[in-house]
Amino acid sequence: LASNNLRAAAAEKSDSALSTIKLGVAAYSFYQFPLDQAIAMTQRVGLKHFCVHPKHLPITSAAEEIVKAAKTIREAGLDLYAVGVVDMKKTEDVDRAFEYAKLAQVGIINAMPTVDLLPRINEKVKQYDIRLAIHNHGPEDKQFPTPDVAYRQIKNFDPRVGLCIDIGHTLRGGVEPSEAAEQFADRLFDVHIKDIHVATALGRGCEAGRGVIDLPRFLRTLKKIRYSGVVAFEYEKDMHDPLAGLAESVGYVRGILAAI
Amino acid sequence: LASNNLRAAAAEKSDSALSTIKLGVAAYSFYQFPLDQAIAMTQRVGLKHFCVHPKHLPITSAAEEIVKAAKTIREAGLDLYAVGVVDMKKTEDVDRAFEYAKLAQVGIINAMPTVDLLPRINEKVKQYDIRLAIHNHGPEDKQFPTPDVAYRQIKNFDPRVGLCIDIGHTLRGGVEPSEAAEQFADRLFDVHIKDIHVATALGRGCEAGRGVIDLPRFLRTLKKIRYSGVVAFEYEKDMHDPLAGLAESVGYVRGILAAI
Numbered sequence: 321l322a323s324n325n326l327r328a329a330a331a332e333k334s335d336s337a338l339s340t341i342k343l344g345v346a347a348y349s350f351y352q353f354p355l356d357q358a359i360a361m362t363q364r365v366g367l368k369h370f371c372v373h374p375k376h377l378p379i380t381s382a383a384e385e386i387v388k389a390a391k392t393i394r395e396a397g398l399d400l401y402a403v404g405v406v407d408m409k410k411t412e413d414v415d416r417a418f419e420y421a422k423l424a425q426v427g428i429i430n431a432m433p434t435v436d437l438l439p440r441i442n443e444k445v446k447q448y449d450i451r452l453a454i455h456n457h458g459p460e461d462k463q464f465p466t467p468d469v470a471y472r473q474i475k476n477f478d479p480r481v482g483l484c485i486d487i488g489h490t491l492r493g494g495v496e497p498s499e500a501a502e503q504f505a506d507r508l509f510d511v512h513i514k515d516i517h518v519a520t521a522l523g524r525g526c527e528a529g530r531g532v533i534d535l536p537r538f539l540r541t542l543k544k545i546r547y548s549g550v551v552a553f554e555y556e557k558d559m560h561d562p563l564a565g566l567a568e569s570v571g572y573v574r575g576i577l578a579a580i
Numbered sequence: 581l582a583s584n585n586l587r588a589a590a591a592e593k594s595d596s597a598l599s600t601i602k603l604g605v606a607a608y609s610f611y612q613f614p615l616d617q618a619i620a621m622t623q624r625v626g627l628k629h630f631c632v633h634p635k636h637l638p639i640t641s642a643a644e645e646i647v648k649a650a651k652t653i654r655e656a657g658l659d660l661y662a663v664g665v666v667d668m669k670k671t672e673d674v675d676r677a678f679e680y681a682k683l684a685q686v687g688i689i690n691a692m693p694t695v696d697l698l699p700r701i702n703e704k705v706k707q708y709d710i711r712l713a714i715h716n717h718g719p720e721d722k723q724f725p726t727p728d729v730a731y732r733q734i735k736n737f738d739p740r741v742g743l744c745i746d747i748g749h750t751l752r753g754g755v756e757p758s759e760a761a762e763q764f765a766d767r768l769f770d771v772h773i774k775d776i777h778v779a780t781a782l783g784r785g786c787e788a789g790r791g792v793i794d795l796p797r798f799l800r801t802l803k804k805i806r807y808s809g810v811v812a813f814e815y816e817k818d819m820h821d822p823l824a825g826l827a828e829s830v831g832y833v834r835g836i837l838a839a840i
Contacts, residue, residue, distance in 0.1 A: 528831065528835075563823070564824055567825070568830055568831035572831035572834055574831075575831065576839045578789060579836045
């Protein structure tokens with residue numbers, strides 16, 4: 321047995337299975353921790369792509385704070401690719417979010433706007449050439465409970481308005497995440513990956529693989545539609561101590577990707 | 581979409597993919613922690629099967645201590661199935677280990693004996709009806725570097741003398757773990773699963789999936805040979821703080837099992 325072959329096989333595995341799907345984190349997972357600890361935990365589990373959360377860097381931050389925080393994240397070796405999820409209740413929230421995204425040099429804003437703000441968003445994606453992805457929040461969300469509802473609202477807008485499918489909230493809303501991803505592939509900009517303990521509105525977040533979401537099917541679907549965005553872990557159990565559950569979830573998804 | 585179907589699918593997944601391979605832990609992973617913390621970390625990552633280590637419960641312990649520790653482990657909901665790895669340098673070590681295993685009511689002793697003790701071990705497995713598995717320790721181990729060396733020594737003994745294949749040490753010794761598992765399936769009693777960072781004698785433990793061991797192939801092999809024992813994680817990186825890496829490793833293996 322030549323160990324060079326094994327190394328070559330490992331490198332190939334890394335190139336094919338691991339890097340075709342880009343894994344990252346939605347920093348909401350670290351809601352109860354400061355930014356430096358959020359960065360450290362992201363590094364510990366070996367994730368590369370980072371979506372900063374307004375909790376760590378508020379939308380109302382001064383320009384220099386935004387630039388500084390973005391620099392800190394990138395100097396830690398992370399790809400700061402998005403901000404979110406950003407709550408948008410008025411025009412000013414939309415305008416601020418795009419200015420923030422420009423300063424942080426991210427390509428995507430994940431947002432939870434009100435429906436009446438969509439025309440403003442449609443103007444801003446053109447003005448800034450920054451994409452905005454509507455994040456669905458499940459049955460309690462009167463605006464965008466599931467991806468299909470969001471898609472119907474945005475499909476006639478600029479193609480830079482799209483979706484961040486949260487697969488937990490999607491299934492809580494009675495929609496199979498794999499079907500949603502395939503159906504709305506043309507507007508799928510970001511994914512929040514997770515698992516939930518029951519497939520109803522009452523579903524709560526849990527370690528990937530311990531719940532009811534068919535993650536092998538979902539990841540096969542992402543490969544099938546040649547999804548080129550980030551798959552970001554949003555881990556919402558044990559939020560005071562998320563590292564172990566996040567690590568287990570990351571391992572689970574990597575294991576599936578190594579096997580499919 | 582009927583959520584009952586999803587729940588049924590999840591239950592079926594659990595029955596088929598997850599439960600055909602029994603996942604457990606070799607408590608050596610928690611070498612730097614007391615038994616209660618070893619138990620707590622095992623529970624946290626959702627592993628069921630537990631191999632107690634002499635560090636937590638020495639072979640020289642009084643009978644009542646052994647009985648008490650075994651009770652503590654079982655009352656925590658864990659399946660105490662083995663003890664090990666037990667160092668055996670003289671006859672007394674062999675005799676004590678079997679008495680210990682009987683008191684702890686485990687079915688397997690994982691051991692690192694000297695070759696000259698094998699006839700004594702062969703007597704003891706018959707006397708106690710407790711199996712003993714030789715644990716291979718890699719190139720530095722002059723007795724049993726790889727499973728094939730151990731198998732040649734034990735193949736003519738009672739069938740209750742067998743192997744605990746440590747896939748990290750096996751690959752460090754230049755042997756592909758999947759080939760060893762298939763070749764010695766008839767005497768494979770236990771497995772220490774892990775990953776190593778390079779496929780040479782210098783390989784060090786790392787999170788499953790980040791190293792060079794072909795774990796999808798290995799797990800497919802275990803299914804193919806209908807391996808009915810435990811696959812025990814022996815995590816040897818960050819031993820002062822192993823939870824995150826162990827959790828990632830457990831997730832990785834569960835992900836593969838969910839996908840194959």
